[in-house]
Amino acid sequence: MGLQWGFINTINNFWITAYETLRERIMDTERKASLGGNMWLTSDEEKANSILMNAKRAEIAEGLKNPEKYPPAMHFFQGKQFVRQSEVFRFIQKMPKGAFLHGHNTGMVSSRWIVGNLTTTSNLYTCRDVRGLLIFTYDQSRCHSEVQNVCTERINAEDRDKYERQLERHINMHCSRPEALLRNRTKIWERFENIFTTVDRLYKYRPTYCAYHKRLLEELCEDNIIYAEVRASLSPLYDDNNRTYSTLEVANELERIVEEFKAKHHDFVGLKVIYAKRNRASEEEMARRITTFKQLHHAKPNFVIGFDLIGQEDTGDRIKKHVNELSNFPSTANYFFHAGETNWNGVSDWNMMDAILLNTKRIGHAFALPKHPQLWATIKRRNIAIEVNPISNQVLGFVWDLRNHPASFLIAENFPIVISADDPGTWGAKGLSYDFYYAFMALAPAEADLRFLKQLALNSIEYAVLTPDERRKINRVFQRKWQEFIANVLNPKY
Numbered sequence: 001m002g003l004q005w006g007f008i009n010t011i012n013n014f015w016i017t018a019y020e021t022l023r024e025r026i027m028d029t030e031r032k033a034s035l036g037g038n039m040w041l042t043s044d045e046e047k048a049n050s051i052l053m054n055a056k057r058a059e060i061a062e063g064l065k066n067p068e069k070y071p072p073a074m075h076f077f078q079g080k081q082f083v084r085q086s087e088v089f090r091f092i093q094k095m096p097k098g099a100f101l102h103g104h105n106t107g108m109v110s111s112r113w114i115v116g117n118l119t120t121t122s123n124l125y126t127c128r129d130v131r132g133l134l135i136f137t138y139d140q141s142r143c144h145s146e147v148q149n150v151c152t153e154r155i156n157a158e159d160r161d162k163y164e165r166q167l168e169r170h171i172n173m174h175c176s177r178p179e180a181l182l183r184n185r186t187k188i189w190e191r192f193e194n195i196f197t198t199v200d201r202l203y204k205y206r207p208t209y210c211a212y213h214k215r216l217l218e219e220l221c222e223d224n225i226i227y228a229e230v231r232a233s234l235s236p237l238y239d240d241n242n243r244t245y246s247t248l249e250v251a252n253e254l255e256r257i258v259e260e261f262k263a264k265h266h267d268f269v270g271l272k273v274i275y276a277k278r279n280r281a282s283e284e285e286m287a288r289r290i291t292t293f294k295q296l297h298h299a300k301p302n303f304v305i306g307f308d309l310i311g312q313e314d315t316g317d318r319i320k321k322h323v324n325e326l327s328n329f330p331s332t333a334n335y336f337f338h339a340g341e342t343n344w345n346g347v348s349d350w351n352m353m354d355a356i357l358l359n360t361k362r363i364g365h366a367f368a369l370p371k372h373p374q375l376w377a378t379i380k381r382r383n384i385a386i387e388v389n390p391i392s393n394q395v396l397g398f399v400w401d402l403r404n405h406p407a408s409f410l411i412a413e414n415f416p417i418v419i420s421a422d423d424p425g426t427w428g429a430k431g432l433s434y435d436f437y438y439a440f441m442a443l444a445p446a447e448a449d450l451r452f453l454k455q456l457a458l459n460s461i462e463y464a465v466l467t468p469d470e471r472r473k474i475n476r477v478f479q480r481k482w483q484e485f486i487a488n489v490l491n492p493k494y
Contacts, residue, residue, distance in 0.1 A: 031447055035411045036455030048489040049450035055087040060446055072442035073401055075178045076391050080428060083437055092440065093223070093433045094488065095453060096481040098460035099474075100220060100228040100420060100432055102364055102387035104276070104310065106196060106203055107423025108230065109215050110430055111172040114199075115164050117215070118208055123240075124150045126167075133194055134170050136202035139238075170198050173395055173427045185397040189312045192396060195426055206239040209250075210257060217261045217271065223431025226477055227269040227464060231276035231308055231336075234296070251296055255303050267481070269474045272305045272465065274336045279309040279316030286325040297333050305465045306334040306361065313341050319354035326358055334361035334465060336387075341365035343398055362387055362418075362463060367398055370409045385416045385463035390438045391429060392422035402442035411444050411452075418460045454482070 031037050041049060063070030071079035071086065083089050119136065127143035129135050140147050150167075157163035173192060175181065181188050203209055220228055237245040237253070245253065251273065258271045275293045289307075296304040307329070309319065319326070319337065329335070337355035340363065342348045349368035352375050356363075362385040363369075369376050369386065379386070388407045399405050410417050419439045421432055429435070436456065444452050461474055 030412070033414060034445065034448070035414045035417070036448070036451035037414070039451040039455055041451065044486050044490060045450060048486050051489060052088065052091055053449050055091065056441070059086060059088055059441065072438060073403060075400065076394055076427065076429070076434070077174050077178045083434065086437070088441060089433065089437045091489070092436045092453065095485055096224045096226065096457060096478055097432045097436060098226065098457035098478060099464045100225050101362065101418050101460055101464060102389055102420035102422060103228065103230045104423050105213070105216065105230045105232040106199060107426045109212055109219060109425045111168050111425055111428070113215060114171060114425070115168045118202065118211060119150050119167060122151050126150055129197070133197055135198050135200070138201065138205045142201065171195050171426065182397055182400060188397045192426070204235060204237050206237045206245060206253070209237055210253065213254060213257050214261065217258065217268070219430055221265055221268055223433055224481070225431055226267055226481070227474055228271045229274055229305065229464060230271060231274045231310060233276055234273065247292060248296060248299060251300055251304055255300065267477045269470055269477065272303055274306045274308050275304055276308040276310045279311040279313070281317065281322070283322070283325060286322045290325050290328060294330055297330055301332055302467060306336045308336045308338060308364070310338055313338065313348040313351060314344065318348065319351045319358070323354065336360060336362050336364065338364040339366060340368040342368050344368065345371045356384065360384060361465065365389060365393065367393055367406060370406045380413070380415055383416050385418055385459070386410060387420050388417050388439070389420050389422040390435050390443060391427065395427050402438050405443050408443050416459065416463065418463055419456050
């Protein structure tokens with residue numbers, strides 16, 4: 001009997017060992033197949049990775065114990081206070097993140113900085129427009145209410161900080177109970193788009209435009225970003241002399257600001273423009289936009305690099321409506337279409353198909369992509385990068401818990417993705433660090449490590465539109481900054 005039980009135990013042990021071996025092999029195969037899974041790390045990177053993963057495992061363990069305080073499972077407005085206390089977040093803040101490839105210029109600068117620095121001139125006013133929406137303006141032609149001088153109001157305010165916080169509420173999406181808006185995306189988008197109406201005349205004033213974009217570049221560098229491609233409308237500007245600056249002159253002005261910034265910040269490789277217009281237009285208007293883009297691109301082929309249509313996809317024109325106009329496009333330029341930024345299946349999400357058919361360079365959001373196996377197979381085969389904006393998708397009502405974000409599938413399948421931030425200034429984020437944190441802690445699997453983060457940074461460089469000289473420079477700068485970062489992590493003073 002003893003021999004029999006011994007034999008049975010041997011068989012059981014053999015089976016358990018084989019089971020564990022097979023289980024580990026499957027998990028290892030999945031890890032290696034996901035984004036960054038096959039990346040090789042140096043010995044110093046492995047040491048830094050150990051520090052990072054100890055912090056990550058501790059945060060996950062705490063999240064399992066107290067899920068109500070686990071930032072990756074919370075709405076950004078509620079979780080930000082906990083993110084800022086995170087050791088993983090501090091690690092990511094110090095990390096060189098490569099390129100910022102999906103951002104709208106007028107939504108990228110911190111709202112608090114805007115109120116504190118761009119609303120202090122003596123000639124700035126607030127009033128209400130025809131819809132009753134508060135607007136900042138230097139002229140009063142669009143006002144449909146009593147006009148208030150901002151400087152005078154600030155001086156007369158009993159509590160200056162409270163007055164500035166009230167101003168900031170008009171240009172920031174933050175609310176204490178975001179769940180109250182979740183069921184009504186129409187209201188979320190209305191509030192979001194109202195922000196850009198509020199600041200429209202503010203940013204079209206040339207001195208403010210220049211100051212704003214200098215700060216935009218500073219905030220990129222402060223978050224260890226070394227290059228950017230931003231969506232911008234390049235709408236005409238005005239100044240105190242009633243002079244109007246044309247779209248081409250605005251492009252000249254922005255390029256001058258970038259070049260002056262680069263001259264003082266030698267590691268910053270540059271900023272380029274994706275000419276972006278609203279996704280609602282007649283055929284004639286769309287043809288005019290394409291004509292304007294061609295003129296801009298012809299004049300500045302390495303600065304105005306592409307074209308996009310922006311706005312809420314569910315209520316805007318489908319790309320298909322404008323195929324005739326969009327098919328007449330310079331061979332040296334690229335499309336960077338917003339497409340699939342929707343929860344629908346088989347409606348506005350077909351914009352992704354038209355974006356592919358029009359040879360888009362990258363696709364913005366593609367939130368609905370996993371619902372379309374033929375499209376995602378084509379995108380992966382053609383190496384079209386997906387610009388994933390986690391916090392934007394949450395704030396604008398597409399997903400509450402970012403652990404359920406569809407980009408988790410793209411990460412598992414090692415899709416060509418980049419992480420970006422869309423309009424971080426309008427919801428209290430800055431640069432890419434917050435979105436990288438949520439990508440690392442919510443979208444990626446628990447075992448995703450430094451390889452994942454480094455791959456994201458390298459992807460942003462790979463899918464950027466760069467000349468050979470620019471690509472050599474950005475690779476050189478990134479490698480140096482990455483080595484310095486790893487050395488700082490291993491330094492006890494870090």
